[in-house]
Amino acid sequence: MTGAASGIGRAVALLLAQAGARILVADRDADGGAATCEAVQQAGGLAELVPLDLAREDSIREAAALVLERCDAPDILVNAAGWDRLEAFVDNDFAFMEEIVRINLLGPVKLTRELVPAMLQRGTGKIVNVASDAGRVGSTGETVYAGAKGGIIAFTKSLAREVARQGINVNCVCPGPTDTPLFASLPDKMRSALTRAIPFRRLAQPREVAEAIYFFASPHAGFITGQVLSVSGGLTMAG
Numbered sequence: 001m002t003g004a005a006s007g008i009g010r011a012v013a014l015l016l017a018q019a020g021a022r023i024l025v026a027d028r029d030a031d032g033g034a035a036t037c038e039a040v041q042q043a044g045g046l047a048e049l050v051p052l053d054l055a056r057e058d059s060i061r062e063a064a065a066l067v068l069e070r071c072d073a074p075d076i077l078v079n080a081a082g083w084d085r086l087e088a089f090v091d092n093d094f095a096f097m098e099e100i101v102r103i104n105l106l107g108p109v110k111l112t113r114e115l116v117p118a119m120l121q122r123g124t125g126k127i128v129n130v131a132s133d134a135g136r137v138g139s140t141g142e143t144v145y146a147g148a149k150g151g152i153i154a155f156t157k158s159l160a161r162e163v164a165r166q167g168i169n170v171n172c173v174c175p176g177p178t179d180t181p182l183f184a185s186l187p188d189k190m191r192s193a194l195t196r197a198i199p200f201r202r203l204a205q206p207r208e209v210a211e212a213i214y215f216f217a218s219p220h221a222g223f224i225t226g227q228v229l230s231v232s233g234g235l236t237m238a239g
Contacts (some may be wrong), residue, residue, distance in 0.1 A: 176232025
């Protein structure tokens with residue numbers, strides 16, 4: 001799984017490990033990834049760090065090759081990595097926009113492309129993509145990020161149609177404001193406003209989002225595919 005070095009991704013890794021999964025922690029944050037592996041091992045699970053920079057094609061190919069070396073095909077692929085910086089669209093330069101799209105859209109798409117043939121050959125598997133409510137309803141100061149995450153939502157639905165007959169489930173979780181390092185990097189005023197806007201008047205905890213991801217990865221979601229689930233405390237209630 002990607003993005004497991006912290007936040008939601010680490011919470012997912014721990015949940016899956018508790019269920020008996022062996023976790024391949026794919027992340028560009030080596031220290032955070034190592035900490036996740038240690039946390040999984042302390043909980044009695046198995047985990048290994050796989051270096052991965054989703055902005056680089058060579059890194060994606062190397063990571064995918066290592067995953068396929070460790071297992072013939074992943075049972076579960078969780079694309080949880082993401083990156084953003086709050087900034088008005090008119091202030092975005094091209095380099096920033098390209099980085100946003102590489103990490104949040106093209107990277108997960110390319111990694112999935114490298115791994116899904118093995119899953120198709122085996123005839124079973126779960127893919128869970130983590131997008132954002134920004135991709136469902138838009139978000140001020142996150143225009144390109146919202147576009148990239150909206151792309152992940154559409155990618156999820158289209159891929160689900162293509163691989164259903166081969167026994168692969170593909171679903172998407174869209175977190176709202178969550179108590180993660182990314183959220184902590186926002187200005188105080190923005191964090192306070194977002195928290196007040198949530199009907200529950202609090203942020204999601206990473207584990208609460210992770211439990212939705214875990215559901216899609218579990219046997220309980222065996223007849224569910226192509227679906228998008230918002231975990232936002234009611235911040236967005238649009239279908």
